[in-house]
Amino acid sequence: MRPSLLRTASQHLRRRRDYSSSAAQPERKVAILGAAGGIGQPLALLMKLNPLVSSLSLYDIAGTPGVAADVSHINTPALVKGFMGDDQLAEALQGADVVIIPAGVPRKPGMTRDDLFKINAGIVKGLCTAIAKHCPNALVNMISNPVNSTVPIAAEVFKKAGTFDEKKLFGVTTLDVVRAKTFYAGKANVPVTGVNVPVVGGHAGITILPLFSQATPASNALSHEDLKALTKRTQDGGTEVVEAKAGKGSATLSMAYAGAVFGDACLKGLNGVPDIVECSFVQSTVTDLPFFASKVRLGRNGVEEVMGLGELSAFEKEGLESLKSELMSSIVKGVMFARES
Numbered sequence: 001m002r003p004s005l006l007r008t009a010s011q012h013l014r015r016r017r018d019y020s021s022s023a024a025q026p027e028r029k030v031a032i033l034g035a036a037g038g039i040g041q042p043l044a045l046l047m048k049l050n051p052l053v054s055s056l057s058l059y060d061i062a063g064t065p066g067v068a069a070d071v072s073h074i075n076t077p078a079l080v081k082g083f084m085g086d087d088q089l090a091e092a093l094q095g096a097d098v099v100i101i102p103a104g105v106p107r108k109p110g111m112t113r114d115d116l117f118k119i120n121a122g123i124v125k126g127l128c129t130a131i132a133k134h135c136p137n138a139l140v141n142m143i144s145n146p147v148n149s150t151v152p153i154a155a156e157v158f159k160k161a162g163t164f165d166e167k168k169l170f171g172v173t174t175l176d177v178v179r180a181k182t183f184y185a186g187k188a189n190v191p192v193t194g195v196n197v198p199v200v201g202g203h204a205g206i207t208i209l210p211l212f213s214q215a216t217p218a219s220n221a222l223s224h225e226d227l228k229a230l231t232k233r234t235q236d237g238g239t240e241v242v243e244a245k246a247g248k249g250s251a252t253l254s255m256a257y258a259g260a261v262f263g264d265a266c267l268k269g270l271n272g273v274p275d276i277v278e279c280s281f282v283q284s285t286v287t288d289l290p291f292f293a294s295k296v297r298l299g300r301n302g303v304e305e306v307m308g309l310g311e312l313s314a315f316e317k318e319g320l321e322s323l324k325s326e327l328m329s330s331i332v333k334g335v336m337f338a339r340e341s
């Protein structure tokens, strides 16, 4: 083995040993805001199953006593408490390490995610104001749409409150990665469990840019037309579900899965597990846009490293250039809303 490789391997082993020999697993509180909703309920179930969670706080404006009673009967260690209405929000948040936000209205057929801005911007602003007050150090996982605007809104709220830490604010784009992996595995005819596909940009239409040129395992069975079709299907994945649900909402079960994957990654990072990498929409200098989704290394303080884009195909380079103006206007819309309201 080359000396540099040997060095890297032994550093890696040491980090693993440091982790495995470290003290008992820390207590972790996770709060879900919007916990009685279509995403909130299955997400509450999945977080109750997560052994890293010791306390699970379920908050909504209605319906949480029932959801909390139900989930609390599952024989896993996490202690579940339900909180309902503004008066109980402070207690729901107190001491939270990770706050996951799926609060807000979902799309109906014919709507864009931006059509949700009018209602969800205010909901997110209110919840983030409470987070700044009651758990300013928590990692915030933003699921509420339009993510391209709700994350900048959250950042502005935290800046105003003097609590903003760019390492702790995440737009959850994991569902795009989940979809890209599934669609790629199907088309390339490879086992889905081993597949990895980074998805960068944002979380709406053409701002969702899957990098199939970096997919692993690589496949030379796919033509340029196949890759174009896979890209389009990933970008339209949310709409595919909205149309199939025909007015009964948008993705909830796959989103709960994706939210649980990302929440688990955040907890592992906080606990010092090495090499935890997920794509997320974060404050970024990877492009000229102030927020951008790319691979992010998670650590004890949240974002440890915002990773670059790597090499892009000509098709992906084109996609990157064409998403920039739409993504920038969604970001600016969020920032202006938070500053002016």
Ligand code: NAD
Binding pocket: 033, 034, 035, 036, 037, 038, 039, 040, 059, 060, 061, 062, 102, 103, 104, 105, 106, 107, 116, 120, 123, 126, 127, 142, 143, 144, 145, 146, 147, 172, 173, 174, 175, 176, 203, 249, 250, 251, 252, 255
């Ligand atoms: P839903 O209507 O089923 O549930 C939303 C929940 O939010 C409801 O229980 C509602 O009572 C609650 N809520 C409303 N205002 C609240 C407030 N101020 N505080 C706390 N809770 C509040 O909707 P859903 O299907 O769960 O979707 C929720 C959001 O997630 C939507 O905006 C949707 O577009 C978004 N979403 C994002 C992704 C993603 O990939 N990031 C994927 C799917 C859905």
Ligand code: LMR
Binding pocket: 106, 107, 113, 145, 175, 237, 238, 239, 241, 242, 250, 251
């Ligand atoms: C998704 O990607 O499924 C979500 O953003 C919900 C939506 O409105 O498409």
